[in-house]
Amino acid sequence: MDFSYTSRQRELMDTAREAYTRKLEPLIGDGGVEEHYKVRRAMAEQGLLGLNMPTELGGVGLPLLDTLLVIQTLHACSPVCGGLAHRTSTGACGAIEAYGTREQREKYIRGICAGELGISIGITEPGAGSAATDMKTRAEIVGDEVIINGSKQFVSSVDTNDYTVLYCRFGKTGRSSDIGAVIVPHDAPGFSRSNGTVNMADDLLFELYFDDCRVPTSNILLDGSAFGKLISVYNAERLGSVSRMLGAAQAAYEYALAYSQERRQFNREICDFQGIQWMLAEMRIKLDAAQLLTYRAASTAEATGLPEALETSIAKVFTANAAKEICDDAIQILGANGYTKEYPLAHRYAEVRGGSIYGGTVQIHKNMIAKRILDRNISQWKKD
Ligand SMILES: Cc1cc2nc3c(=O)[nH]c(=O)nc-3n(C[C@H](O)[C@H](O)[C@H](O)COP(=O)(O)OP(=O)(O)OC[C@H]3O[C@@H](n4cnc5c(N)ncnc54)[C@H](O)[C@@H]3O)c2cc1C
Known part of the structure; x- marks a missing residue:
């Protein structure tokens, strides 16, 4: 058991702090979507996105502990940078990295690590917060499409992201074994969102609506027994x-x-x-x-x-x-x-x-x- 940082970990944290001071801090102003994209691209150039993602998909390939040290370091500098490092290294990316097809991993993980796209994660519903497995949003496979109906709430970063990994119900048993996930593009027919509610930390949280929303079956990440x-x-x-x-x-x-x-x-x-x-x-x-x-x-x-x-x-x-x-x-x-x-x-x-x-x-x-x-x-x- 060793409680000290390795020299590599110290170097990672120093490099992240230095990159923040030199390249990122000058870009951070009053916020807004355009500023967010600039910071995201600059972070990609500095190798600060996809920290825990594999190098063959454009990630940095760090182990989880080192990833967390960099997220903490960046977040201490700026919540915007900490948030981007976090969301591009775990969460929706982690789910696609673990369970996605080769094509999905290639498209989404590579895009995220390059700072070209972002993915939210949609789990919470008006009637299913802590009791997440009580979710009602349903996905039905019809031919080569998935038809989705339902809604989500309190979803982060939807305004700056292009997709949501949507947890939803494929079966009709009402059990958690029905639950799977679909990658929904934010321009899919039948998808819409609220303008967002401002939270205590001045970030927006969004409601998502799926009204016969159609996406190709190739966007299914897991079609059940997946919770x-x-x-x-x-x-x-x-x-x-x-x-x-x-x-x-x-x-x-x-x-x-x-x-x-x-x-x-x-x-x-x-x-x-x-x-x-x-x-x-x-x-x-x-x-x-x-x-x-x-x-x-x-x-x-x-x-x-x-x-x-x-x-x-x-x-x-x-x-x-x-x-x-x-x-x-x-x-x-x-x-x-x-x-x-x-x-x-x-x-x-x-x-x-x-x-x-x-x-x-x-x-x-x-x-x-x-x-x-x-x-x-x-x-x-x-x-x-
Ligand atoms: C900043 C922020 C960002 C978020 N981002 C996302 C996101 O990107 N995607 C997403 O899907 N969701 C997101 N959420 C939603 C979040 O996951 C839910 O708020 C959370 O799961 C709790 O659900 P709820 O708010 O409906 O509270 P409720 O489930 O209604 O809980 C209300 C209270 O009851 C308590 N409670 C409930 N059940 C029990 C129990 N069995 N035992 C003891 N106490 C209990 C809770 O602890 C809480 O204190 C976000 C929330 C916040 C605040």
Whole structure:
């Protein structure tokens, strides 16, 4: 067991930070779709997309742990860059990489790694949030087409992405074994979307509508009995979002640490006060502990390529709580400045707040942890 970074890992993080300062930071302004595309292309040129994707498909080919270190580093620099590194390295890409046909992998993974296209992931429905397997969106194969009907909500990045990997029901048994996935182009007939709802972190979340939406059968990723398979790949995506929370918490901690050594009250630096010192110490303890749990979860992927569910859930719950507390303490250290939008900490708090909800809420992850440590099949479903 070695708890230190390798020289290669240090180099990866330094290179990512340097690329951000030289090539990416100058492109980041008020946001918007065009700016997003510029940043995405620049990240592709710098080799910062598709971190965990195979080199033969244009990816960087990093192991999961190194991928997470780069995501965290970039997210500490900018949530835009952390988000792009995350979404192009895990999630929908992971599902296509694991289960796609040769043609699908060639088209989508290569396009994503080149910064030419983006893919969202559509799971949540109005009536199926935590109870995701209760989804109603249906896909029916008719000849060489799939006809899709239903809707999704709270889907990220649809405005800047070209496709959605849509989780949907192929069979009619009502069981999770009906669930498969289709890659839906955003210009498919019968597809439409909302204009988006702004969330706490100023990002948009979209509703997707499928009204006899037609896509070729060649876009089917998995045509049933796939929920378990999709979720096992999704654990890498969960660790990617955990790393983004770590990046935000790291940035908040470093900001507050520096501020506490400059701001003076009572004719001394505020870091002279024990009340501030203990907050800084707690923040550092939580950040280190969250990182170690995340690295442990990522290291379980060494054998199979996929992280273990138990270690992933433990890292997710601990980090979601720790990151909120770290950002909250950072705001406290800055006083009223921390509470304004002139300083970056209110946004950092808003970013990590979502981490307790997306990718499975912390309550759902605690259910999954309990189920595994008790080794019992505990159902959440109410029996009629
Ligand atoms: C920033 C952000 C980005 C997102 N991006 C996407 C995306 O790209 N694609 C996508 O498909 N979805 C996305 N989501 C949606 C997300 O996956 C869901 O919000 C999440 O699964 C929870 O569902 P819900 O919001 O409907 O909450 P609900 O399921 O309604 O839960 C409400 C509350 O009840 C609790 N609860 C529910 N069931 C149980 C239980 N059995 N035991 C204990 N407590 C329980 C929950 O923990 C929660 O506190 C995103 C969400 C956010 C916030």
